[in-house]
Amino acid sequence: MYRESPIPARAQLPEHEPTQQLFCSSCQRNQELICQILSAYLPDEDDPEYQDRYEHAEEYEQSLKRRYPVVCRSCQVKVDQRLQQQSHLGFRARDCRGGR
Numbered sequence: 382m383y384r385e386s387p388i389p390a391r392a393q394l395p396e397h398e399p400t401q402q403l404f405c406s407s408c409q410r411n412q413e414l415i416c417q418i419l420s421a422y423l424p425d426e427d428d429p430e431y432q433d434r435y436e437h438a439e440e441y442e443q444s445l446k447r448r449y450p451v452v453c454r455s456c457q458v459k460v461d462q463r464l465q466q467q468s469h470l471g472f473r474a475r476d477c478r479g480g481r
Contacts, residue, residue, distance in 0.1 A: 408456045411449040418445055
């Protein structure tokens with residue numbers, strides 16, 4: 382009745398990302414916490430506090446990031462290395478396509 386999907390199973394897909402995690406458990410916890418707090422920050426649009434909170438949302442987000450750093454020094458080194466690797470791979474890919 383159903384044909385087999387032409388997309389290979391995940392285990393068969395080529396691995397493009399290194400399996401090493403970029404962020405430690407503390408950074409991951411802080412990132413999740415900030416997302417949870419921000420998702421509850423804005424009230425409904427008809428709430429009297431909505432406009433004020435909306436205008437200060439970016440400032441509030443920055444204060445949360447100062448309170449709960451999203452990247453520690455150790456993880457920042459790994460992030461910078463990953464970005465450098467991806468940037469290098471991107472340049473190589475463009476070179477293969479004729480410099481586009």
